[in-house]
Amino acid sequence: MIGQKPCQRQSGIEQLKLTSFRCYDALTLLLNTELPPVVLTGHNGAGKTNILEAVSYLVPGRGLRSARLADVAKRNSGNDCFPENVKTLPARWAVSACVRTAVGTVHIGTGRCDTSEKRQIRINGQPAKNQSELGDYLSSVWLTPAMDRLFCGDPAARRRFLDRLVQAFNPSHATISADYNYALKQWGNLLREGRGDPMWLTGLEETIVSSGVAIAAARRDVVSRISVFLGQKKEVPFPTASITLHGLLEDLLETMPALDVEEIFKEKLQKMRHLFAEGGSVPGPHTSDFTVRHEEKGIDAGLCSTGEQKALLISIILAQTKAQMQEKGQSPILLLDEISAHLDVERREALFELLCALPSQVWMTGTEESVFKSLSTKAQFFNIENAAISLSNVA
Numbered sequence: 001m002i003g004q005k006p007c008q009r010q011s012g013i014e015q016l017k018l019t020s021f022r023c024y025d026a027l028t029l030l031l032n033t034e035l036p037p038v039v040l041t042g043h044n045g046a047g048k049t050n051i052l053e054a055v056s057y058l059v060p061g062r063g064l065r066s067a068r069l070a071d072v073a074k075r076n077s078g079n080d081c082f083p084e085n086v087k088t089l090p091a092r093w094a095v096s097a098c099v100r101t102a103v104g105t106v107h108i109g110t111g112r113c114d115t116s117e118k119r120q121i122r123i124n125g126q127p128a129k130n131q132s133e134l135g136d137y138l139s140s141v142w143l144t145p146a147m148d149r150l151f152c153g154d155p156a157a158r159r160r161f162l163d164r165l166v167q168a169f170n171p172s173h174a175t176i177s178a179d180y181n182y183a184l185k186q187w188g189n190l191l192r193e194g195r196g197d198p199m200w201l202t203g204l205e206e207t208i209v210s211s212g213v214a215i216a217a218a219r220r221d222v223v224s225r226i227s228v229f230l231g232q233k234k235e236v237p238f239p240t241a242s243i244t245l246h247g248l249l250e251d252l253l254e255t256m257p258a259l260d261v262e263e264i265f266k267e268k269l270q271k272m273r274h275l276f277a278e279g280g281s282v283p284g285p286h287t288s289d290f291t292v293r294h295e296e297k298g299i300d301a302g303l304c305s306t307g308e309q310k311a312l313l314i315s316i317i318l319a320q321t322k323a324q325m326q327e328k329g330q331s332p333i334l335l336l337d338e339i340s341a342h343l344d345v346e347r348r349e350a351l352f353e354l355l356c357a358l359p360s361q362v363w364m365t366g367t368e369e370s371v372f373k374s375l376s377t378k379a380q381f382f383n384i385e386n387a388a389i390s391l392s393n394v395a
């Protein structure tokens with residue numbers, strides 16, 4: 001019996017089906033979008049994160065683990081190989097979902113059915129032209145245990161986190177980023193191999209410049225939108241995060257229009273051809289740094305405890321959700337893997353309350369069901385054991 005009157009939700013997954021996905025041969029999960037938090041519990045290795053990863057493929061981008069598509073397909077137990085008779089076939093997998101959106105129910109199917117690294121996507125049975133189309137219906141942001149020390153490690157991981165926030169706002173960001181990375185890689189390969197035909201290089205530089213400036217502008221835009229909500233006084237036990245972004249293009253965009261920045265970047269790339277060919281590096285959105293500061297403590301996030309860092313990430317995600325709701329009237333699906341790890345009871349309970357008040361479908365995982373007890377009348381619980389899932393009645 002549901003104890004609290006549910007409020008109308010705008011979007012959420014009503015049915016999720018996995019086929020040959022990670023540890024799952026086949027799985028169907030039916031969800032109640034009027035009771036939006038979804039809690040998945042089970043032992044280590046039961047298959048919880050795999051379900052969140054499956055959900056992450058319903059939005060543009062490379063998924064929660066940024067995995068190679070072939071690695072996602074279910075492997076035989078006991079070894080890393082596919083059976084002899086299918087070794088020559090591509091490693092296929094699929095995720096499909098019925099999604100309730102502001103414009104009605106939408107059927108999304110995605111997966112791998114050939115040997116390419118390009119994800120196939122169907123929306124209401126029709127092939128999508130590109131991944132960005134998914135963003136018209138759904139967006140998602142996530143926190144995973146791998147992000148627990150995000151502020152101490154590789155800046156690339158922080159950029160990925162920021163880009164995920166940007167993609168939730170701006171569905172074409174994933175495609176533009178893919179274009180940028182592809183052109184930059186091609187350009188670098190041509191120069192290093194000494195095959196730098198000037199026309200070819202110029203064509204690639206045009207793509208690098210236009211997509212690079214678009215990436216930097218989109219990141220700046222989202223950082224400033226989120227900052228508005230981060231700056232608002234909060235009555236909850238989460239720290240105020242101040243976020244900043246620095247990089248060649250982001251800094252130039254601070255002082256001049258995008259067209260002028262494009263000109264400067266183009267000239268820089270042309271001048272750097274020689275240097276790059278000799279093994280140098282070129283600055284761009286792939287070298288920008290996204291930094292976070294704990295305002296109340298007045299220190300950089302990298303110096304905070306693991307729990308404080310996690311609380312900062314939560315503050316950012318909550319602000320992102322509010323900003324997106326205000327701007328687009330659509331709130332992202334939140335995927336919060338091992339959410340209670342490193343959080344004290346006070347923060348954990350405050351977070352659950354905040355999550356229940358959001359118009360988002362929130363997916364949470366944990367090993368202990370008891371941790372989520374206060375959500376017993378507000379969330380739908382599933383227990384996973386050895387890749388088998390069952391609805392759980394938490395009293």
Ligand SMILES: Nc1ncnc2c1ncn2[C@@H]1O[C@H](COP(=O)(O)OP(=O)(O)O)[C@@H](O)[C@H]1O
Nearest residue numbers: 022023044045046047048049050072073074075
């Ligand atoms: N491609 C794959 N084929 C089969 N099993 C996989 C594949 N990828 C990962 N697994 C297995 O799926 C299991 C569940 O993983 P995961 O969902 O991450 O567990 P957890 O419940 O701890 O989050 C793990 O035992 C992992 O080895």
Ligand SMILES: [Mg+2]
Nearest residue numbers: 048049050337
């Ligand atoms: Mg896990």
